[in-house]
Amino acid sequence: MSPVSSTPAAGASLSAARRSRELTDAVGGPAVDVLVVGLGATGAGAALDAAARGLSVVAVDAHDLAFGTSRWSSKLIHGGLRYLASAQLDVAHESAVERGVLMERTAPHLVRAQPFVLPLTPMVSRGQAALAWAGFRAGDTLRLAARTARATLPAPRRLSAVETRHLAPALRSDRLRGGLLSWDGRLTDDARLVTALARTAAARGARILTRVRALELTSSGARIRDELTGEEGVIRARAVVNASGVWAGGLVDGIRVRPSRGTHLVLRSDRLGPLPAGLHVPVPGETNRFVLVLPQGDGRVYVGLTDEPVDGNIPDVPEVPETDVGFLLDVLGSVLDVPVQREDVVGAFAGLRPLLDTTSADRPGSGARTADVSRRHAVLTSPEGVITVVGGKLTTYRRMAEDAVDAAVAARRLGAGPSPTAALPLVGAAAPHALAALRAPRRLVQRYGTEAPAVQALADRDPRLGERVLPDHPVTGAELLWALRHEGALDETDLLDRRTRIGLVPEDRAAALAGVRGLVGEVTAARRD
Numbered sequence: 001m002s003p004v005s006s007t008p009a010a011g012a013s014l015s016a017a018r019r020s021r022e023l024t025d026a027v028g029g030p031a032v033d034v035l036v037v038g039l040g041a042t043g044a045g046a047a048l049d050a051a052a053r054g055l056s057v058v059a060v061d062a063h064d065l066a067f068g069t070s071r072w073s074s075k076l077i078h079g080g081l082r083y084l085a086s087a088q089l090d091v092a093h094e095s096a097v098e099r100g101v102l103m104e105r106t107a108p109h110l111v112r113a114q115p116f117v118l119p120l121t122p123m124v125s126r127g128q129a130a131l132a133w134a135g136f137r138a139g140d141t142l143r144l145a146a147r148t149a150r151a152t153l154p155a156p157r158r159l160s161a162v163e164t165r166h167l168a169p170a171l172r173s174d175r176l177r178g179g180l181l182s183w184d185g186r187l188t189d190d191a192r193l194v195t196a197l198a199r200t201a202a203a204r205g206a207r208i209l210t211r212v213r214a215l216e217l218t219s220s221g222a223r224i225r226d227e228l229t230g231e232e233g234v235i236r237a238r239a240v241v242n243a244s245g246v247w248a249g250g251l252v253d254g255i256r257v258r259p260s261r262g263t264h265l266v267l268r269s270d271r272l273g274p275l276p277a278g279l280h281v282p283v284p285g286e287t288n289r290f291v292l293v294l295p296q297g298d299g300r301v302y303v304g305l306t307d308e309p310v311d312g313n314i315p316d317v318p319e320v321p322e323t324d325v326g327f328l329l330d331v332l333g334s335v336l337d338v339p340v341q342r343e344d345v346v347g348a349f350a351g352l353r354p355l356l357d358t359t360s361a362d363r364p365g366s367g368a369r370t371a372d373v374s375r376r377h378a379v380l381t382s383p384e385g386v387i388t389v390v391g392g393k394l395t396t397y398r399r400m401a402e403d404a405v406d407a408a409v410a411a412r413r414l415g416a417g418p419s420p421t422a423a424l425p426l427v428g429a430a431a432p433h434a435l436a437a438l439r440a441p442r443r444l445v446q447r448y449g450t451e452a453p454a455v456q457a458l459a460d461r462d463p464r465l466g467e468r469v470l471p472d473h474p475v476t477g478a479e480l481l482w483a484l485r486h487e488g489a490l491d492e493t494d495l496l497d498r499r500t501r502i503g504l505v506p507e508d509r510a511a512a513l514a515g516v517r518g519l520v521g522e523v524t525a526a527r528r529d
Helices: 016-026 041-052 081-085 089-106 126-145 161-167 190-203 245-250 322-333 394-412 432-436 442-461 477-486 492-499 506-528
Strands: 032-037 057-060 111-119 157-159 179-187 207-209 212-218 221-226 232-242 257-268 278-282 290-295 300-304 345-356 377-381 387-391 468-470 473-476
Touching: 016 207, 016 506, 032 041, 032 221, 032 394, 041 057, 041 190, 041 232, 041 394, 057 190, 057 212, 057 232, 081 089, 081 126, 089 111, 089 126, 089 179, 089 394, 111 161, 111 290, 126 179, 157 161, 161 179, 179 190, 179 278, 190 207, 190 492, 212 232, 232 394, 245 257, 245 345, 245 387, 257 322, 290 322, 300 322, 322 345, 345 387, 345 506, 377 394, 387 394, 432 442, 442 477, 468 506, 473 477, 477 492, 477 506, 492 506
Parallel strands: 032 057, 032 232, 057 207, 111 278, 232 387
Antiparallel strands: 111 179, 157 179, 212 221, 221 232, 257 300, 257 345, 278 290, 290 300, 377 387, 468 473
């Protein structure tokens, strides 16, 4: 585990200056071992995996780190319980193993145990309750099989009605029989995980280049365009990994992805009152599907999620249809004392899962609902030799990345050994006792790990940076400056929408925009001087 430190890990700082320098070196330069296209969790994970094996790496994204699906998740690291119900035992076990890797070895500062309560309301029959309880017990068996410690994930247990209401006071008390308590992994922020992956890869020598669009892929590299200047060029590589998720088919022929839309609502925390635990709210008519209520600790609560197929063109930022909003509000209202109204929804976001379409080529998209489509991932090699990794889910990003780099090493006969990433701590990681000993606010430790004291030091040196960006949101100016200096943020959209999640609430985004834009301008001007 990384030692406690108050300074950035050597070589891990991403900035506009580093991007410019490394882009100049990469375009038209000598061939690198691996070019990765896409900097979501899987792409950033592949860049880290390849760099950790000693390979030379360039990784590009047309937008920013975690611009696509990887910032729109439920912020959960699932143990694979739902896959047991559909007899996908291999996917369930893989998920449980990867959850343990994140919680105990690679990112304990970003992933911690999250309690969930399933309220036993009149809508949950005794048979359904028994089935859910059996599922939670099976999930605990998965934890044991994955060798995740009991101290990391406590055991599930039954709750009385009084205990259930204590953990979720907003629940309707009428005929409440009690509840079922279970635990899973929760990310502080999915986009922060991607940032940590990219910075850890950079510390290992990978060139992480955002705002660089891949226009054409071949087995020997890519034609690219710098989205900041419009200039085009070529990056040469011995192996090319396409990790562009739902957009993978636009770069490589023959890749068929079946996108599924997962929508979340954003509520103010005071609308639901204290929530020491999240909620599993059963979807009426479904035996293994729930709406999740996810307290965030920043004055917000997320409610999600849907699982709806998406046809047609794939947008950069998916829109949230009112049908999804209505569905989530209806399910949530079935258990609340006072239902949430449409005007209580202060924001919403949707992500597109890159599910592999395994239906017949003459009937694409036919067959099972996307809720029933397997979350297994696949590594595919095109006739031209481009390696594409698709499918899977956020929890298993590391295994997906490992499999993709394994394929690249084998296909191109690269000199590299097996992946070391299952035991490689990300930037900021440390053992729990070391994190607890850090002299920094707990909230910063849960976002920056061992780098939290360095972030706090910025605020200590300049009191203005210690002030909140918004009165009702905990993010400070110091965090924004840190993101510009060390986390590769280039402009106010990177800061508001990915390094922080202020932008998930349009009202908050508008209120913060001028101040954030001013800070970006100051940093840019100082860089020129």
